[in-house]
Amino acid sequence: MSILIKNVDIYVNNKIKTKQNIAIKNNRIKNFPISPDETEYDEIINGNGMLAIPGFVNTHTHVAMTLFRSYADDMALMDWLQTKIWPAEDHLDNDIVYWGSMLAFAEMIRGGTTAFCDMYMFMDSCAKAAEKAGIRGNIARGLSGISPNADQALQENIELYKNWNNADNGRFRVMLGPHAPYTCPPDYLKKVCKVAKKENMPIHIHLAETLNEVNDCIKQYSITPIELMNNIGLFDYPTLAAHCVYVNDNDINILSKKNVKVAHNPGSNLKLASGISPITKIIKKGITVGLGTDGASSNNKLDMYSEMRLAALIHKANTLDPYAITSKEAINLATKNGAKCLGYSDLGELKEGYLADIQLIDRTGFHWKPRLNDISLLVYAGNSFDVNTVIIHGKTVMKNKELLTIDTEKLDYEISRVIKKLYSFKH
Amino acid sequence: MSILIKNVDIYVNNKIKTKQNIAIKNNRIKNFPISPDETEYDEIINGNGMLAIPGFVNTHTHVAMTLFRSYADDMALMDWLQTKIWPAEDHLDNDIVYWGSMLAFAEMIRGGTTAFCDMYMFMDSCAKAAEKAGIRGNIARGLSGISPNADQALQENIELYKNWNNADNGRFRVMLGPHAPYTCPPDYLKKVCKVAKKENMPIHIHLAETLNEVNDCIKQYSITPIELMNNIGLFDYPTLAAHCVYVNDNDINILSKKNVKVAHNPGSNLKLASGISPITKIIKKGITVGLGTDGASSNNKLDMYSEMRLAALIHKANTLDPYAITSKEAINLATKNGAKCLGYSDLGELKEGYLADIQLIDRTGFHWKPRLNDISLLVYAGNSFDVNTVIIHGKTVMKNKELLTIDTEKLDYEISRVIKKLYSFKH
Numbered sequence: 001m002s003i004l005i006k007n008v009d010i011y012v013n014n015k016i017k018t019k020q021n022i023a024i025k026n027n028r029i030k031n032f033p034i035s036p037d038e039t040e041y042d043e044i045i046n047g048n049g050m051l052a053i054p055g056f057v058n059t060h061t062h063v064a065m066t067l068f069r070s071y072a073d074d075m076a077l078m079d080w081l082q083t084k085i086w087p088a089e090d091h092l093d094n095d096i097v098y099w100g101s102m103l104a105f106a107e108m109i110r111g112g113t114t115a116f117c118d119m120y121m122f123m124d125s126c127a128k129a130a131e132k133a134g135i136r137g138n139i140a141r142g143l144s145g146i147s148p149n150a151d152q153a154l155q156e157n158i159e160l161y162k163n164w165n166n167a168d169n170g171r172f173r174v175m176l177g178p179h180a181p182y183t184c185p186p187d188y189l190k191k192v193c194k195v196a197k198k199e200n201m202p203i204h205i206h207l208a209e210t211l212n213e214v215n216d217c218i219k220q221y222s223i224t225p226i227e228l229m230n231n232i233g234l235f236d237y238p239t240l241a242a243h244c245v246y247v248n249d250n251d252i253n254i255l256s257k258k259n260v261k262v263a264h265n266p267g268s269n270l271k272l273a274s275g276i277s278p279i280t281k282i283i284k285k286g287i288t289v290g291l292g293t294d295g296a297s298s299n300n301k302l303d304m305y306s307e308m309r310l311a312a313l314i315h316k317a318n319t320l321d322p323y324a325i326t327s328k329e330a331i332n333l334a335t336k337n338g339a340k341c342l343g344y345s346d347l348g349e350l351k352e353g354y355l356a357d358i359q360l361i362d363r364t365g366f367h368w369k370p371r372l373n374d375i376s377l378l379v380y381a382g383n384s385f386d387v388n389t390v391i392i393h394g395k396t397v398m399k400n401k402e403l404l405t406i407d408t409e410k411l412d413y414e415i416s417r418v419i420k421k422l423y424s425f426k427h
Numbered sequence: 428m429s430i431l432i433k434n435v436d437i438y439v440n441n442k443i444k445t446k447q448n449i450a451i452k453n454n455r456i457k458n459f460p461i462s463p464d465e466t467e468y469d470e471i472i473n474g475n476g477m478l479a480i481p482g483f484v485n486t487h488t489h490v491a492m493t494l495f496r497s498y499a500d501d502m503a504l505m506d507w508l509q510t511k512i513w514p515a516e517d518h519l520d521n522d523i524v525y526w527g528s529m530l531a532f533a534e535m536i537r538g539g540t541t542a543f544c545d546m547y548m549f550m551d552s553c554a555k556a557a558e559k560a561g562i563r564g565n566i567a568r569g570l571s572g573i574s575p576n577a578d579q580a581l582q583e584n585i586e587l588y589k590n591w592n593n594a595d596n597g598r599f600r601v602m603l604g605p606h607a608p609y610t611c612p613p614d615y616l617k618k619v620c621k622v623a624k625k626e627n628m629p630i631h632i633h634l635a636e637t638l639n640e641v642n643d644c645i646k647q648y649s650i651t652p653i654e655l656m657n658n659i660g661l662f663d664y665p666t667l668a669a670h671c672v673y674v675n676d677n678d679i680n681i682l683s684k685k686n687v688k689v690a691h692n693p694g695s696n697l698k699l700a701s702g703i704s705p706i707t708k709i710i711k712k713g714i715t716v717g718l719g720t721d722g723a724s725s726n727n728k729l730d731m732y733s734e735m736r737l738a739a740l741i742h743k744a745n746t747l748d749p750y751a752i753t754s755k756e757a758i759n760l761a762t763k764n765g766a767k768c769l770g771y772s773d774l775g776e777l778k779e780g781y782l783a784d785i786q787l788i789d790r791t792g793f794h795w796k797p798r799l800n801d802i803s804l805l806v807y808a809g810n811s812f813d814v815n816t817v818i819i820h821g822k823t824v825m826k827n828k829e830l831l832t833i834d835t836e837k838l839d840y841e842i843s844r845v846i847k848k849l850y851s852f853k854h
Contacts, residue, residue, distance in 0.1 A: 070800035073807065076749040107793035211747070270740035271807065273749035300807035301794045309733070313697035314741065320638070322503040322700035366534035367728045369839075370846045373497035380500065380698065380727035385812040412796075419797045 001026060001043075001394060004036050008047025008360065009374070011054075012350045014328045016374050022052060024356040027169060027394035031352050043396060047360055050388060051374060053331070054348050055114025055357035056304035057338025060204075060242040060263035060292030062120045062142075064092070064100035066107070067415075067422055068297035077210050077272045085297065089121065091425050097122035098129050099414040105133035106406050107302045111384030112359035114392045117240065117263065117292070117342055119177035119204050123156075127164045127172060134397040134405040136357060138342045139164065140177025140204045145188025154191060161199055170355075171393050173202075173343060175240070180206040181225045182213055189232050202238035202343055205229070208251065209243035210274045226251035235260055240341050242292065245269050245277045252278075256285040261341040264333070266310040268294030276318045279311070280325065290338035305384045308334045312379050327379040360389040428453060428470075428821060431463055435474025435787065436801070438481075439777045441755045443801050449479060451783040454596060454821035458779050470823065474787055477815060478801060480758070481775050482541025482784035483731035484765025487631075487669040487690035487719030489547045489569075491519070491527030493534070494842075494849055495724035504637050504699045512724065516548065518852050524549035525556050526841045532560035533833050534729045538811030539786035541819045544667065544690065544719070544769055546604035546631050550583075554591045554599060561824040561832040563784060565769045566591065567604030567631045572615025581618060588626055597782075598820050600629075600770060602667070607633040608652045609640055616659050629665035629770055632656070635678070636670035637701045653678035662687055667768050669719065672696050672704045679705075683712040688768040691760070693737040695721030703745045706738070707752065717765030732811045735761045739806050754806040787816040 003024040010020045010032075023030040023041070038044055065085075072084035097120070108116060115136035118126060123139050130137040141157035144150060154176075161174040178184045178192045184205075196203055208214055208225050217225045226247055229235060235258035242263040247255070255262065264279050283289055291311055293302045312330035316322050325333070339348030347355045363371065367381040390398040397405045430451040437447045437459075450457040450468070465471055492512075499511035524547070535543060542563035545553060550566050557564040568584035571577060588601040605611045605619045611632075623630055635641055635652050644652045653674055656662060662685035669690040674682070682689065691706050710716055718738055720729045739757035743749050752760070766775030774782045790798065794808040817825040824832045 067797060069794075069797065069808065070803040073800065073803040074743075074749055074753045080749075103793060103796055110793060267740065270744040271749075273743040273747050273751070275744050275747060296808075300803065303794065303810075306733075306736070310737075310740075313694065313737075314744075316501075316700040317697040317702050317741075320700050320702060322507075322698075323501055324700070326501045366530060366537060367496075367730065369530055369842055370494060370496065373500065376497040376500040376727065381496065381723075383730075383810065383812060385810060415796055 002041045003043045003045060003391065003394065003396065004038060004041040005045045005047045005052060005358070005360070008050050008052045010052045010350050011331070016051070022350065022358070024391065024394050027356055029350065029352055029354050029356050045360070045389060045396070045399070049363070051361040051363055052350060052358055053361065053378070054335040054350055055359050055390065055392060056112050056334045057115040057290060057342060057348060058108060058113050058293055058302065058304055059117045059240065059290035059338045059341040060265055060294055061116050061118055061302060062295035063104035063116060063118050063126060064097040064120055065295030065297045066103045066302070067096065067100040067419065068295070069300045071297060073300070077274060078212065080272065080298070088422070091422050092121055094122045094125040096418045096422050098125040099411070099418045101126040101129035102133060102406060102411055103415055104296065104302055105129060105135050106403060106408065106411060109133065109135060109390050109398050109403060110387065111303050111305060112387040112390060113302065113304050114357035114359065114390060115339070115342060115347070117204060119179070123160050124163065130172070131168065132405060134392050134395055136171050136392055138173045138175055138204070140175040142177045142179050143184060143192065144179050145184035150188060154195060158195060158199060161201055168393070175202045175204040178203065178205050180209070180213070181217055181228055186228070186232050189234055193233050193237065196237035202240065203234060204240045205234070205242065207241040207244055208246045211246050214246040224248065224251055226254050230254050230258065238343060243269065243274070243277065244282065245275045247278065247282070252282055252285050252287070255282070256287050261288045261290065263292040263341060264289050264311065265292045265294040266314055267307055268298040270314070272298050276314055280315050280319055288337050288340045289333055290341035291333045303384045304334050305382050308379055327376045330379045331375065356391055356394040358391045359387050361386050362388040429468045430470045430472060430818065430821065430823065431465060431468040432472045432474045432479060432785070432787070435477050435479045437479045437777050438758070443478070449777065449785070451818065451821050454783055456777065456779055456781050456783050472787070472816060472823070472826070476790065478788040478790055479777060479785055480788065480805070481762040481777055482786050482817065482819060483539050483761045484542045484717060484769060484775060485535060485540050485720055485729065485731055486544045486667065486717030486765045486768040487692055487721055488543050488545055488729060489722035490531035490543060490545050490553060491524040491547055492722030492724045493530045493729070494523065494527040494846065495722070496727045498724060500727070504701060505639065507699065507725070515849070518849050519548055521549045521552040523845045523849050525552040526838070526845045528553040528556035529560060529833060529838055530842055531723065531729055532556060532562045533830060533835065533838060536560065536562060536817050536825050536830060537814065538730050538732060539814040539817060540729065540731050541784035541786065541817060542766070542769060542774070544631060546606070550587050551590065557599070558595065559832060561819050561822055563598050563819055565600045565602055565631070567602040569604045569606050570611060570619065571606050572611035577615060581622060585622060585626060588628055595820070602629045602631040605630065605632050607636070607640070608644055608655055613655070613659050616661055620660050620664065623664035629667065630661060631667045632661070632669065634668040634671055635673045638673050641673040651675065651678055653681050657681050657685065665770060670696065670701070670704065671709065672702045674705065674709070679709055679712050679714070682709070683714050688715045688717065690719040690768060691716050691738065692719045692721040693741055694734055695725040697741070699725050703741055707742050707746055715764050715767045716760055717768035718760045730811045731761050732809050735806055754803045757806045758802065783818055783821040785818045786814050788813050789815040
């Protein structure tokens with residue numbers, strides 16, 4: 001399978017090169033031919049007037065939580081989890097998670113997101129939906145060490161790894177998903193570490209999301225969550241830490257030294273009144289930071305344009321530094337740095353040999369005029385509805401704003417059906 | 428002229444009423460008939476499946492600054508003004524401002540904004556563009572007391588009032604536009620007050636936008652900008668104060684006592700690294716707060732959906748209170764409270780006798796599924812591209828996403844033309 005994107009502007013090395021051609025062979029960018037022979041390609045996409053940038057990498061989400069979108073808002077994290085989300089999650093099943101995930105993939109592809117990193121339940125169903133949708137995914141079974149089925153869940157995570165890691169020629173990767181220090185006691189985390197060592201699996205965990213979490217941890221263990229994880233040995237395995245809103249200088253040093261990656265979720269951290277992560281300090285220490293939407297229930301959308309803009313805006317005010325996160329840095333957080341968070345070294349940039357995850361952006365909207373600086377416009381004015389075409393793993397999954405891998409009529413029908421089933425407990 | 432919007436859900440009194448009819452007669456909402464006779468109406472709009480909410484009121488902007496969108500980004504306010512914006516503004520003329528304004532109106536209408544409050548130059552051209560676009564506007568001549576043409580500008584503001592105040596059956600209102608305390612010395616502001624008294628004109632001013640502004644004011648006058656304005660007597664006239672990022676408890680008491688309205692511009696305040704206004708404290712004191720985008724050059728869009736979401740999000744994290752600005756409050760800031768900022772008591776709600784400024788929202792996007800709480804969805808997930816139809820002052824200005832009052836092909840052509848003219852100084 002080969003694709004030629006003709007005559008498109010491309011974002012590469014923090015600059016825009018106009019009127020390029022992108023040749024895709026199988027799942028990778030082959031090259032940027034100057035005078036391509038169109039007859040050599042299975043599919044030709046006219047990129048005239050459009051801007052090609054790497055697909056966005058959503059480094060922290062719980063995709064099936066689309067089904068809890070607008071179910072509980074204007075609440076603090078623990079109240080929201082304990083009184084609304086966890087009780088509702090007891091009613092999930094494979095069928096519900098499959099369609100909730102599919103809805104998320106439709107929304108994400110629609111808005112230029114080509115890869116996601118998830119930690120949740122019924123992940124086999126999530127993976128099957130991702131396989132159908134054609135999106136790239138790092139998936140983990142969410143693990144709660146205080147749950148009665150804690151060991152069974154860890155076993156499921158191992159099964160998930162055996163079934164899905166590297167599936168579809170590397171489109172899937174499986175991580176271990178210990179939920180958080182406050183749901184996973186040290187003994188359980190040590191079991192997780194054993195599996196990480198034995199199976200060579202990376203770890204995805206929520207860390208230092210709220211001030212209460214940090215204070216409770218200090219009360220219980222006399223050290224911060226980051227120090228606790230380090231002492232347990234979690235960071236001896238490749239770790240992606242979501243949130244890191246409350247991290248002190250010593251915590252940041254640990255994260256840097258242990259090469260922990262950070263998934264920054266500005267929208268969710270604001271909405272749950274968690275706070276604002278000191279992400280500029282974290283970046284300055286050389287730590288790789290990606291962006292995430294978190295679940296749709298705490299956002300309430302899976303829109304990386306919104307998240308990228310938020311990241312570029314809030315840290316300027318929080319540090320009173322207008323250079324805090326520049327537009328170029330914001331794009332890189334959403335693309336190549338996100339790819340590194342997922343463990344890729346060949347994703348998130350438009351380069352020869354890189355995986356072909358690409359979005360083509362329509363710049364004809366009023367908010368794109370005048371076109372004085374496309375990079376600024378993309379970050380500060382761009383809208384997920386500007387995305388025209390999306391290619392993932394060398395396959396066109398959206399063309400001219402039409403989803404090619406998801407039957408949206410069927411999706412509508414199935415979402416109505418599973419919503420009735422999911423919320424039947426309320427009646 | 429009469430319009431019937433049939434079978435539409437409406438947002439009224441902080442709730443959603445399903446399957447209503449809205450009857451519009453001339454420029455006002457006549458009533459909500461249960462069994463309307465369609466033959467009585469000039470225009471029928473099928474609102475089936477859509478949500479009608481009041482049009483957004485953008486309480487602080489500089490519309491022609493669309494032409495500086497992406498011209499200068501990632502800069503602090505004073506640097507940005509002094510090195511980039513003010514020099515470029517010297518090259519504006521009536522023709523350029525007309526088309527820059529028209530571009531803004533296209534973008535605003537496209538995103539459900541039906542009224543704007545502007546302070547800028549060549550305002551006769553802005554008004555003419557607004558008249559053509561059909562948008563509601565409060566306009567002011569921006570006044571700099573330290574400029575060589577300070578008195579002439581004040582005279583132009585009076586002329587603007589005579590020519591445009593209450594034009595088109597009340598669609599236009601003219602305010603006085605003293606720029607800010609740091610550009611308008613007390614003696615000049617006293618002249619502005621005299622005009623306000625004589626002509627019975629309200630005032631629109633930037634106040635306490637940055638920490639430097641406040642510190643400089645205290646250094647020069649030993650009091651805060653708010654105290655200074657109060658001492659000068661500015662607040663004896665109806666005043667809309669944009670920003671109020673740095674206001675202490677005493678300042679807030681003054682604003683409350685003098686019934687000063689506040690235009691909150693979260694996006695611009697974040698982008699220019701100004702800071703985060705203590706808007707929840709301001710609201711608690713009973714002060715009327717509206718939302719604004721500020722100019723497109725410091726935002727970089729005129730998208731009230733983004734602004735409403737930002738307002739709902741950032742204050743939660745800034746106060747660590749998940750209830751800081753609820754979704755309902757955010758909608759009210761963007762609609763009825765904004766209308767009050769512009770001096771209206773019959774705008775910003777869907778009520779009998781109120782001015783007919785309405786947006787109809789398409790809720791079929793993936794980000795609107797499942798529809799558990801439309802009010803939350805509107806604020807946290809809503810997108811300006813969801814707007815399907817817009818009515819202003821009883822006239823349909825956008826229908827099925829097509830602008831009816833603006834020739835978008837001509838707009839494209841004219842924007843290219845005036846951009847060449849405006850930026851010729853760079854060559």
